Amino acid sequence: MAIRERLSGNEAVAYAMKQINPDVVAAFPITPSTEIPQYFSAYVANGEVNTEFIPVESEHSAMSACIGAQAAGGRAMTATSANGLALMWEMLYIASGARLPIVMACVNRALSGPINIHNDHSDSMGARDSGWIQLYSESSQEAYDNMLMAHRIAEHPDVLLPVMVCQDGFITSHAIENIELLEDEKVKEFVGEYKPAHYLLNKENPIAIGPLDHFTHYFEHKRQQAEAMRNAKKVILEVADEFYKLTGRKYGYFEEYKTDDAEVCIVVLNSTAGTAKFVVDKMREEGKKVGLVKPRVFRPFPAPEIAGALARFKAVAVMDKADSFNAAGGPLFTEITSAVLAHGATGPKFINYIYGLGGRDVKADDIEFIYNKLLEIAAPGKVDSIYNYIGVRE
Amino acid sequence: MAYNFKEVARKPERFTGGHRMCAGCGAPVVIRQILRALKPEDHAVISAATGCLEVSTFLYPYSAWKDSFIHSAFENAAATISGAEAAYNGMRRRGKLDQEGETKFIAFGGDGGTYDIGIQALSGAMERGHDMVYVCYDNGAYMNTGIQRSSATPMFADTTTSPVGRESQGKNQRKKDLTEIMVNHHIPYVAQTAAIGNLKDLYEKAEKAIYTKGPAFLNVLAPCPRGWRYEASDLMQINKLAVDTCFWPLYEVVEGKYTVNYKPKNKLPVVEFLKAQGRFRHLFKKGNEELLDMIQKEVDRRWERLLSLEASN
């Protein structure tokens, strides 16, 4: 029987980490992810886990210690946000380049500067090409579920890549929601033991990691890494399928909400999808054919699948909670439109809205405004502006 | 057991030849001797910071390291090895590692990777108390990127970012005393050493550092023929001059107690050390006597201070 609880996103993630009971957790406090290492050190202090907790002096060292621990042969985990993730940046690439299946909880927060502690996606979007698998979560339930699936994906021999599980700072991390937890034994069985083929602590077969890798080999290693990211696509679905059988909760690359007969659609990540669903329901009652696509897997990017799903709409708005400062569009928008173009979908018109930077509230009215704009475009009208902002004083 | 160079040298090599360190470089001599202090039945996990040592000993697909080895970046050899040590403790506690002997954790970094960009990670790892040894091989500049000054570069040395010029006599600042900074972490074992004579001092300090429970720090002088500008064959002579002039005192601090391991009967003037190296050549031009004097005063001040610390144990 599943356990019904009421937990915040941070509690849910910490609880998943407790059930996973990794060999090493190395972390450094930063709002809004601070609670995760706090909860976890309490588990250590009370003997509820027998993990080595390393209270490092920085996030750079947190990721470095995770790299050392995972390379040594242990399971290593961490949690961070914003500037902490930025400080890890160098090491994110080294973790994925060394093919170490580390798992991180990323509690999304706006990057400095100016400094701001609230939610947007500039932190994880800044790390989108670091070679990490990125899973996004709408709720604490999804953050918990993604954490439980993360090791299975990361450690799969065809993958061997680190995974970042993202959730919205404060909105999800600090809001208490109903959640269904799995029993410890079931988690243990599902996640399984970590049995690396090669690891530093294997005295019988010592290894060396992190060479100087010249133009004679570097490219092949990067090519293998790219292939691993492709392989992850298959593994993510296999793991989701197994998870579904265990819990009845279904996960794919993205979730479609009331899209069957929809004419227009919004694409948005994480908690804002919850608000958008509410707006979809309301507008549906008014007879408006609106729908929602909420990506869960941003890395690897499910390009043909998402292009296929969006091809049937007349107009699509991609909402980005991060700006690319490229005078062209936010990161989710540019990925999606290039996927659509590359995979030959010519139907829909695309627009982009940057929203919610630095935690600016996005209201149901804002989303309704975007749907109405899309219905206008679909009418058929024309797109007068592709790259837009909503909720900002101009 | 008394130190016997021949016996020690006969131990199986854990750091093999064929690496690409320069002839006359101090670092490989130091590394080889330190690893000889490991008991044959023990395994080591070694991390190295980016720098000459790392890029010359582990070029894919070749490694000069017989033990397990990890390089991740420049500033984090201490943090990386601390993670490996934590995994060892965690996995052992869970019964996941049943192997004979112990595993020892050793990090190597140049002075750039240790005194400068890596000092935070080093300080953190030492304070956390991991059972590990951090070895700084101090060649007094960023050699791998072409002899740029570091905080370990001695005063008035000519480097590519503290060049001698019409308005400059080389590096204008004093050398940071990292060994003392590590002493002030109050860790169980801190020592400063160099590869002199039959390498006894180096061996014994390495052995103590490796087999003292908890964090230990070794600062080892590692001359660089390119950066210091001496003939490759003069390496051991340069090491000896550094010690005989008290430019680089050999000492150790065990639980706060100072021991100066070598007090030259005949303390040589520091110019003997300086004049053997091209990086100080400009100091011997007429009119620069005052600069030599400043260096001598600084060496004397530090040496006297060290002796008084020992005396006040």
Ligand SMILES: Cc1ncc(C[n+]2csc(CCOP(=O)(O)OP(=O)(O)O)c2C)c(N)n1
């Ligand atoms: C973050 C970062 N900054 C700069 C570099 C470039 N870099 C590589 S090695 C090195 C200098 C190493 O100097 P040191 O630690 O003294 O070791 P040495 O090469 O002298 O043995 C520098 C500046 C780097 N690899 N990473």
